[in-house]
Amino acid sequence: MSESWLLQGVRLYGEGDPVDVRLDGERIAEIGTSLSPAASRPYDVSGCVLLPGLVDLHTHLREPGREDAETVETGTLAAAAGGFTAVHAMANTDPVADTAGVVEQVWRLGRDAGHCDVAPVGAVTIGLKGEQMAELGTMADSAARVRVFSDDGHCVSDASLMRRALEYVKAFDGVIAQHAQEPRLTVGAQMNEGLVSSELGLTGWPAVAEEAVIARDCLLAAHVGSRLHVCHVSTAGSVELVRWAKSKGWDVTAEVTPHHLVLTDDLARGYDPVFKVNPPLRTADDVEALRAGLADGTIDCVATDHAPHALEDKETEWGAALPGMIGLETALAVVVDAMGDRLTWRQLATRMSETPARIGRLEGHGRPLAVGEPANLTVVHPGVPWTVGPELLLSRSRNSPFLGRQLPVRVWATFLRGTPTMQTSEQPA
Amino acid sequence: MKRHLLSAADLSRDDALLVLDTAEELAAVAERATVKKLPTLRGRTVVNLFFEDSTRTRTSFELAAKRLSADVINFSAKGSSVSKGETLKDTALTLEAMGSDAVVVRHSWSGAPVNLARWVRGSVVNAGDGTHEHPTQALLDAYTMRKRHGRLEDLRVTIVGDILHSRVARSNVLLLNTLGAQVTLVAPPTLLPVGIGSWPVEVSYDFDGVLPKSDVVMMLRVQRERMGAAYFPSSREYARRYGLDARRLALMPDDAVVMHPGPMVRGMEIAPEVADGVRSTIQEQVANGVSVRMAVLYLLLGGAEPAIGSEEETP
Numbered sequence: 001m002s003e004s005w006l007l008q009g010v011r012l013y014g015e016g017d018p019v020d021v022r023l024d025g026e027r028i029a030e031i032g033t034s035l036s037p038a039a040s041r042p043y044d045v046s047g048c049v050l051l052p053g054l055v056d057l058h059t060h061l062r063e064p065g066r067e068d069a070e071t072v073e074t075g076t077l078a079a080a081a082g083g084f085t086a087v088h089a090m091a092n093t094d095p096v097a098d099t100a101g102v103v104e105q106v107w108r109l110g111r112d113a114g115h116c117d118v119a120p121v122g123a124v125t126i127g128l129k130g131e132q133m134a135e136l137g138t139m140a141d142s143a144a145r146v147r148v149f150s151d152d153g154h155c156v157s158d159a160s161l162m163r164r165a166l167e168y169v170k171a172f173d174g175v176i177a178q179h180a181q182e183p184r185l186t187v188g189a190q191m192n193e194g195l196v197s198s199e200l201g202l203t204g205w206p207a208v209a210e211e212a213v214i215a216r217d218c219l220l221a222a223h224v225g226s227r228l229h230v231c232h233v234s235t236a237g238s239v240e241l242v243r244w245a246k247s248k249g250w251d252v253t254a255e256v257t258p259h260h261l262v263l264t265d266d267l268a269r270g271y272d273p274v275f276k277v278n279p280p281l282r283t284a285d286d287v288e289a290l291r292a293g294l295a296d297g298t299i300d301c302v303a304t305d306h307a308p309h310a311l312e313d314k315e316t317e318w319g320a321a322l323p324g325m326i327g328l329e330t331a332l333a334v335v336v337d338a339m340g341d342r343l344t345w346r347q348l349a350t351r352m353s354e355t356p357a358r359i360g361r362l363e364g365h366g367r368p369l370a371v372g373e374p375a376n377l378t379v380v381h382p383g384v385p386w387t388v389g390p391e392l393l394l395s396r397s398r399n400s401p402f403l404g405r406q407l408p409v410r411v412w413a414t415f416l417r418g419t420p421t422m423q424t425s426e427q428p429a
Numbered sequence: 430m431k432r433h434l435l436s437a438a439d440l441s442r443d444d445a446l447l448v449l450d451t452a453e454e455l456a457a458v459a460e461r462a463t464v465k466k467l468p469t470l471r472g473r474t475v476v477n478l479f480f481e482d483s484t485r486t487r488t489s490f491e492l493a494a495k496r497l498s499a500d501v502i503n504f505s506a507k508g509s510s511v512s513k514g515e516t517l518k519d520t521a522l523t524l525e526a527m528g529s530d531a532v533v534v535r536h537s538w539s540g541a542p543v544n545l546a547r548w549v550r551g552s553v554v555n556a557g558d559g560t561h562e563h564p565t566q567a568l569l570d571a572y573t574m575r576k577r578h579g580r581l582e583d584l585r586v587t588i589v590g591d592i593l594h595s596r597v598a599r600s601n602v603l604l605l606n607t608l609g610a611q612v613t614l615v616a617p618p619t620l621l622p623v624g625i626g627s628w629p630v631e632v633s634y635d636f637d638g639v640l641p642k643s644d645v646v647m648m649l650r651v652q653r654e655r656m657g658a659a660y661f662p663s664s665r666e667y668a669r670r671y672g673l674d675a676r677r678l679a680l681m682p683d684d685a686v687v688m689h690p691g692p693m694v695r696g697m698e699i700a701p702e703v704a705d706g707v708r709s710t711i712q713e714q715v716a717n718g719v720s721v722r723m724a725v726l727y728l729l730l731g732g733a734e735p736a737i738g739s740e741e742e743t744p
Contacts, residue, residue, distance in 0.1 A: 190539075198622035201539040201561030201599060206623070271540030316516055319538035319559065 004029070005418065006037050009046030010379065012369045014345030018046060023375040026417035031371055043423075045379050048412050051349045053085025053116075053376035054332065055356040055365050057148065057177070057255055058231060058303035060324070061087070061118070063109060064102070065094025070308035070396045072106065075328070076115035078306070078395040080421035082328040083378035083411035085116050086357065086365045087306075091123040092153040098123035098134040100142035107144035115421050116414075119360055122146040124165050124176060128154045133165060140172040147361040150177035152231055153278075155213060157183050162217060166226035173361060175253075177229040178217050180238070181279065185209035190319060192265040192280040200268060202318065205280045207235040214238050218245035218252050227251035229359055232305050234260050234279040236289030243298045253359050255303035256290050258327055258334035263287075263401055273314050273321030274401050277307070280323075294351060295342040301355045304331045308397030326395045330388055332380065333407035345380075353378075364417075375418040384410040430728050433546045433553040437564040437603035445607055449572050451724035452717070459496070459720070470499035473730055476529040478520070478545075479556070480506040480536045485691060486556050486566075489715070490533045493722035499730075502529070517541060521548035530730055534558070552729040560594045566690050567600035569721040571608060573710050574645050576717070577686050582609040587639050589615040589671055590649030590698050591660075593622050597690045598649060602630055613639055617671065619660040620651075636671055640680040647688040648673050648698045664697050674700040678708065686710050 004025075009018040012031075022030035022040055056079065062070035072089070079087045089106050091097035097106060103120035110118020122139035126132045128151045139146040149169060156162045156178060165176050186209045191197050193204020214230055218241060221228035233239060233254045245252040259277065264284050267275040275281060293299040307324025314321050327334070332352065335343075343351070357366025364374040386392075388402045414422040430447070431439050440448070459465045475494040479487050487503065494501045504524070517536075524532055531552040534542045539559030546553040557563040575581050586605055592598045592614050605612050606629045613631040614621065625632055633639050640646065651671075653664060661667045668674075673687065681687075687699075687709045695701045704711060 193623050195624040195627055198624045198628075199599075201559055201596060203560075204623060271543045312516065315518055317536070317538040317541045317544055319540075 004040040005415070005420070006035060006040035006042045007050065007379065008042055008044050010048050010050040012050050013349055014049040014382070021050065023415065023418045026374060028369070028371050028373050028375050043413070045412060047381060047383060049345050049380045049382055050369060051083070051345065051378045051380060052353040052366055052369060053378050053414065053416065054083045054352045055360065055362060056084050056087040056304050056306070056328065056331070057229070057301060057356045057360055058152070059087040059089055059306045059328065060092070060308065061089045061106070062308055063093065064105065066310070068396070069310045072109035072118060073113045074394060074396040075306070075308070076110060076113050076118060078326070078328040078393065080115040080414045080416070081394050081411065082330070083332050083380065083414050084328060085376040085378070085414060085416050085421075086119060086362055087116055087328070088119045088121050088148055088360055090152045091121045091150060092128055096123050096127050097121065098126050098128070100135065100138045100144070103139050103144040103146050104142050116416055117362070117365070119148070119362055120144045120146055121148045121150050121152070121177065124149045124151045124156050125161065130154060130156055130158055130161065133161065133168065136165070136169055136174065137172060140174060147172070147174050148177050148229070148359070149174055150179065150231065152177065152179045155179050155181040155183060157213070159216060159220065163220050163224060166221055166228060167224045170226055175227050175229050175359060177231050178213065179231050180210045180213035180217065182209040182212050185212070191268045191276070192282050194265060194283060196265045196268055200271070202268065207237055207282070207286070210235055210279055211237040211241055214241045218242075218250060221252060222248065222250045227253070230254040232257050232260065232279055232303065233290065233293070233299060234282050234286065236286045239289045239293035239298055243293070246298065253300040253355070254298070255301050255356075256294055256299045257305045258302060258331045258338070259325055259401060261287060261290055261294065261338035262334055267401070268318070271318045273316065273318050274325065274399055276318060276321050276323045277325050278323035291338060291342065295339065301351045301359065302331065302335050303356065304328050306395070308395055309399050310397065314399050324399065326393070326397055326400050328395065329393055330400065330402045330407060332411055333409050334402060336409045337407055375415050377415040378411060379413040381410045381412040386410050432729070434564050434725055434729060435542050435546060435553060435555045436562050437567045437600040437607070439564070440604065440607060442607050445568070445571070445604060448568055448721065448724045448728060449575060451728060452572055452720040455723045455727075456720040466496055466498055468498045469727055470494065470497040470730055473499045473530040474528060475499045475501050475531045475533065475726060476524050477501065477503045478524065478532050478534045479504070480534070480541070481557070483535055483557065485715070486535060489718040490556060490722050492719050494726055496719070497723055497727060499726070517544060518548050521545050525549050525551075531726060554725060554729065557596055559596065561596050562600045563596040564600045564604070565718070565722055565725055566597050567604040568725065569714055569718040570601055570647065570688060570690070571604055572717050572721050573688065573714050576713070577710060578644055578684070581605070584610040584644050585613070585642055586610050586645040586647065587613045587615060587643040588647045588649065589636065589673070591620045591651045591655060592616045592649070593620045594655075595649050601647070602628060613643070615639055615671065617661050617667075620655070637677065637680060640677055641682065643681060644685050645688060646673060646681060646685060649690070650692060650694055651698050653694070653697070668697055672698050672700065673703050675702055678703050678706070688714060690714070
């Protein structure tokens with residue numbers, strides 16, 4: 001049983017007057033003004049904003065297989081530091097999370113670590129090879145209760161297999177989260193295909209390779225009446241396609257990463273592999289379209305695609321480096337920085353908590369800030385800018401493209417079922 | 430001049446002309462002297478770091494460094510610890526510990542010389558990186574053009590072939606633009622990079638139409654394996670549409686020259702009689718390469734003595 005806390009002077013969704021929020025056990029027990037601490041431990045968070053605990057649909061925890069880059073322990077510590085109370089752990093581990101055994105192992109590691117809930121994502125195909133469907137139903141029925149399936153890192157490019165997977169998961173309310181990348185159009189691809197790739201002599205990853213798959217998958221999902229989730233949408237054309245699919249009433253959702261909302265392909269100019277990521281950084285026009293899409297709801301949610309890599313896999317030639325960036329700890333602040341006034345705190349709560357929880361069918365997350373609801377909460381201080389330094393990051397890896405960047409808001413504390421999983425030691429300004 | 434030569438874009442117009450003029454002086458000295466060696470870089474160490482086979486370029490740099498009396502170490506990736514998984518960074522730090530003053534690097538990954546330059550204190554010279562750049566090739570090409578035509582300003586240069594994968598083309602476009610030449614690129618559309626419209630060049634698919642308006646025609650090697658990736662249907666069709674043969678040679682102005690960075694695929698992009706003809710500068714390009722690379726090494730290593738001033742001291 002967790003102790004009782006009294007959060008004092010916090011504004012729910014950044015709206016209205018400050019209130020006090022009492023957490024008792026695993027739930028929100030009371031919301032009001034000038035509540036007496038009584039048996040609760042008072043916690044002065046005046047000036048802060050209270051949000052439902054953030055949920056990430058797209059995290060790479062690297063365990064099992066690459067514990068030198070990240071473990072469930074360090075990855076979930078980083079998640080808690082970033083305000084997350086639940087993360088979906090991608091399946092591209094070694095061994096691949098394509099059986100009930102592996103997903104249950106990851107789920108248990110998450111439960112034992114206790115920093116945030118870990119919802120394993122199951123691979124769509126055995127070994128992520130795109131050939132034979134993995135035992136999706138068994139993973140769904142396992143203790144890990146898998147609902148999101150993805151070959152992320154690889155595209156389920158076979159149209160027939162994609163169709164069957166979309167159909168098959170209907171039986172247990174699953175969703176296929178597609179990494180949209182037409183493989184034949186991206187052989188050897190190193191960065192966004194455009195002016196900069198031509199100048200740098202790096203093989204291009206054209207926008208059409210993403211858009212062609214998204215268009216096909218939307219049509220397939222509509223045809224078989226299934227739900228589709230599009231991972232890390234990165235181009236203006238993709239936003240248009242998702243908008244079109246939604247206008248038809250099809251059950252298509254999409255995510256965008258914080259880095260695609262801020263960074264552009266010209267950062268490749270120094271050949272620093274910290275900016276190598278898949279899908280690649282795109283152009284300023286794409287960034288603007290993604291921001292507009294997130295603001296108007298075409299893009300449903302933000303997902304980090306937190307992708308830790310060991311130093312030796314990044315401190316090398318661009319072509320030899322592995323793609324990916326870490327992002328759990330900077331996600332919220334980067335999104336606020338990118339979106340400014342285009343998202344209210346309430347809209348941010350939708351896009352970083354409620355909607356991803358709904359897409360992942362996670363119980364107890366993304367719930368309203370109301371009495372009786374689970375106390376999965378994120379406290380944000382909107383008035384404390386900070387500079388991202390390597391010493392601040394709890395992830396085992398350091399491949400953050402935001403090192404040295406000043407960000408406008410700071411995650412102040414995170415509560416998982418009434419227990420703090422992160423509290424900053426600094427005093428509110 | 431900047432400390433490194435990583436891209437032709439690193440060279441201002443004055444820098445580029447200084448390299449060409451210095452190369453000319455060095456070549457003149459070499460012609461007059463009985464002993465071709467100058468003491469200019471005595472005691473300095475130049476490392477040839479080649480991760481990709483290239484006897485031609487490596488030999489050219491080696492000769493250039495030796496003619497300036499530098500100590501030369503050839504560090505070939507094959508058979509060294511590099512092939513055993515040593516990283517580029519470790520290799521760089523090793524060379525650094527050995528006290529190299531300049532590293533001449535050839536690498537199959539675009540940008541590797543840029544990465545290397547972050548890890549070494551000495552100068553880095555890009556001797557060709559992936560499909561990115563090959564700045565000393567562009568310098569020797571410009572040198573050759575200037576020798577033949579006496580000028581670069583407004584010179585009409587047509588570059589033909591696999592622009593998409595060509596580091597020679599990228600460096601030439603940048604340098605020739607800096608030096609005031611007019612560049613036209615001719616290639617099948619599949620072998621032109623996306624966004625070519627923003628480059629400071631003209632683009633044409635009509636080789637025959639461009640030839641009468643060309644002072645220089647530079648043919649690029651086209652690898653047969655591009656055929657397998659469907660960039661064009663067959664080497665026969667490629668040769669017919671984009672190869673330089675005797676008929677096309679006749680369309681060029683009388684004083685126009687034919688260049689090729691080598692190695693050539695005879696019968697593909699260039700007919701043997703054209704390659705070996707009087708208007709071909711291909712052998713000159715090789716000879717000029719040594720002078721230009723001498724100039725680059727001299728200027729980057731900032732020899733305390735003037736490059737040529739030491740002539741009197743030379744026995």
